[in-house]
Amino acid sequence: MTGSEASPQFRLAYVPGVTPAKWVRIWQERFPAVPLELVAVSSAEATGLLRARGADAGFVRLPVDGTDLSAIPLYTETTVVVVPKDHVIAAVEEVSTGDLADEVVFHPLDDTIDWERPPGRPAIERPATTADAVELVAAGVGLLIVPQSLARLHHRRDLTYRTLVDAPQSRVALSWPEDATTDMVDDFIGVVRGRTVNSTRGRRADAPAEGKDGRPDAGAARRKPAAGKSTGKTAGRAGGRNPRGASGGAKGGTGRGGKQGKPRRRS
Structure with a gap:
């Protein structure tokens, strides 16, 4: 194939x-x-x-x-700080970056948060990956800041996480x-x-009709008679002569190229 x-x-x-x-x-x-x-x-x-x-x-x-x-x-995503379950931060619902000032905070090489300056005290070496940083947090030597989905991805029974309210978000x-x-x-x-199956990706439902060459048919709108009106060609057939013999349907008028109607009485 x-x-x-x-x-x-x-x-x-x-x-x-x-x-x-x-x-x-x-x-x-x-x-x-x-x-x-x-x-x-x-x-x-x-x-x-x-x-x-x-x-x-x-x-x-x-x-x-x-x-x-x-x-x-x-x-x-919500940004969270990952801590051991017996850490003091685990006793509260949320913390600020200022609360981490005295903590060692790991900043792995694959960090996904755009920091100007990470909070806390930097570790001696940066872990290569977020997974490596999680292992160090479990060892009790520091904390880790990540998007909440990564905290869930690397979940461990001996770790938990809390919302970091003033941190950048991913x-x-x-x-x-x-x-x-x-x-x-x-x-x-x-x-x-969230488009539905019936949603149109291209031309709108009210787009102009296409001609045989695939281009918009500009003559379609001209050929379509307006509501309540007939085209001149149709008028010539349906109402070309009024009951008094005048052409075009105008009372006492003279149709273009038609017969003269009954002359008016002079006063």
Whole structure:
């Protein structure tokens, strides 16, 4: 089977913390003939994968650098601090960055929060990954700030998390190469945006009719008679002569090219 004969396939990348199951289910129900392949990728590598055409589209974390990728922001996540269950912070519902001033706060190399300056005291070394940082928090040597979805992803029984009220937040977006906005990409955008099966992606229902060449038929509007009126050609047939013999239906008038009506009586 040649490449042109191969069945179409939609490749969807997603970064840790994003759960695409809902959109995948809708896609499978709506486009059963087009398989959807999920591609797990780290946040740092997601945009590179899209640029290399390793996926048709992907759920990424903003910001997206460069102008060659389109992005539709979807939602903003709550930022939380991950702590051991016996930590003093576990006794409250939420904290501020100021409350972490005396704490060692890990800032992993794959951090997804855009800090100007991370709160707390920096660790001697930055963990390579968020997973590594979670292990260090469990060892009781520091705390970790992450989007809530990552705290859930790396859940441990000996750890908990609390909302960090004044921290930057991570935003999730759907992104794809701008010069590769295919019909399948547009279909998936419709799934994510909640378009129904009957929604039209292209021409509106009230768009002008098309001619045989596929272009809008400009003459269609001219040929369609206005409500309550007839065209001149129709008038010539239906009302060309009034009961007094005048052409055009005007009382006592003379029709263009027709017979003269009854002359008026002079006073």
